[in-house]
Amino acid sequence: MRVLIAEDHRVLARTVATGLRRQAMAVDVTGSGAEAERMCLLTAYDVLILDRDLPGMTGDEVCRRLRRLVDPPPILLLTAAGELTDRVYGLTALGADDYLAKPFDFAELVARVRALSRRPPAAAPGVLRHADIVVDPARHEARAAGRVLELTPKEFAVLHRLTQARGAAVPHGELVRTLWDEHLDPRTGAVRAVVSRLRRKLGDGGTISPDTGDGYRLCG
Incomplete structure (x- = not known):
């Protein structure tokens, strides 16, 4: 499984990346919204972990732009805004696949990433x-x-x-x-x-x- 983390908090990004790699995932990291969009256009990621508060091109804008693609990656939004209205906005207006408020438990993050990666575009993979x-x-x-x-x-x-x-x-x-x-x-x-x-x-x-x-x- 290949995951892209778009998070400008370097310590958090490095910690999450290290943890996911220990779960046998291939992980790329960027702190830029524009770079996250570019990387998703070049690479078929299984999951994008996207911070909403990226500098420059925000995570919200990245999410909107990627949703215009024919086959966008599943997007897990990370944010400090965890109110119900924020979650509803992220899942509906922005088109994210999942939403996780900070601070979060790492085990829950892993479970959500795995769940998103299992969502097949059509039928489940056969033998x-x-x-x-x-x-x-x-x-x-x-x-x-x-x-x-x-x-x-x-x-x-x-x-x-x-x-x-x-x-x-x-x-x-x-x-x-x-x-x-x-x-x-x-x-x-x-x-x-x-x-x-x-x-x-x-x-x-x-x-x-x-x-x-x-x-x-x-x-x-």
């Missing part, structure tokens, strides 16, 4: 199959040749994306953009290390091709 590999996104479970695989969140995310491709190559750069946050140097071996561990765990149940320039693909 994916490729040769002997079965990936169930709803249960966050993967099997190879009937064996349940013990995968880290990143390993599961990479296997899920490769299974979605149905044998087509998934470029290294795409995996970096969609499954890691913006601070990962694309030249690092993070993706290769995850793929290498996946190959070992798949064993005889399947394998992943080496990246010869066009990306990784599931064989078989």
